[in-house]
Amino acid sequence: MVTRRPGPTPPTPAGTPPSEQPGAPIKERAGRWHPETFTCAFEGHDAPGALVREVGPDDRLLAMVTDDGVRVARCLRCDAWVVADPADFGRGGDRLPPLAQVVIPPRGKALKDALVLKLIAVDRGIHAVVFALLATIVLVLEVHLAPVQGQVRRFLDDTQAGVAGTGQGASRSFFVRQLQHIADVHRHTLIVLLVTASIYAVLEGAEAVGLWRQRRWAEYLTAIATAGFLPLELHELASRVTVGRVLALIVNLAVLAYLLWAKRLFGIRGGSRQDEKERRTAEVLPPLPGQFTGGTSARA
Secondary structure, eight states: OOOOOBOOOOOOOTTOOGGGSTTSOHHHHTSSOOHHHHHHHHHOOOOGGGTSSBOOGGGTTTEEEOTTSOEEEEOTTTOOEEEOOGGGTTTTOSSOOOGGGOOOOOOTHHHHHHHHHHHHHHHHHHHHHHHHHHHHHHHHHHHTHHHHHHHHHHHHHHHHHHTTTTTOOGGGSHHHHHHHHHHHOOHHHHHHHHHHHHHHHHHHHHHHHHHHTTOHHHHHHHHHHHHHHHHHHHHHHHHOOOHHHHHHHHHHHHHHHHHHHTSOGGGGGGHHHHHHHHHHHHTSOOOOSSOOOSOOOOBO
């Protein structure tokens, strides 16, 4: 197990502001959110140097042993140096591979994009579940339409008779209005609603799965579908303004803006080639800002 107790810190170059010095709290370094630290807090550090049986001077970028015999290893995701647990030595093999062969976990832009896409995927997944439930309800209603409408009409007749002398129109209540819609609905309307809800469920489900797996086609599909539904959302908002409709519009505009600008869809800001270039640059492990003091011998 890799403990979270920090190891020794490399010396800081002269003139480095205190807020940017290694080992400073994340909130003090740049005053912004760090996706690497956030991910490591939930998934743990990715420090292969803490799992191999022994490390040597050539592994100085990833792990080392201090003068007092404590091994510290670098997290490949957040760059934190953590103290290794001797009980874990050997779990990752005998030695670290050459640096060029070390698998770097998503970090920088790659990690930030992954987190944002997963957040959008959750939103689309919720939509898919809602539309699937709606399609199921409509299907059941369509199959049993005649008996359901008979029961609803009898209930409405009894309700109207019970309140006839109260001076309150039962038809004014929301519940009664919805029952009246069911009593008057035609089978053709249900079929159209069933097909529409099913298409939405499949579309939103495909977007959710593709975005969660960070597929480029899913980003295009989400952008096109979101842009295509905006006129409908604006029309609904123009007919009646509600908090839910306003929030849905804001979320969809934010999703569309992110996909077009940050993910460079449709050739914007250099397109997919520039996006891939930035991802590859972010995945390169940066060098240490200085040299550790202490021992470099390494047999654990």
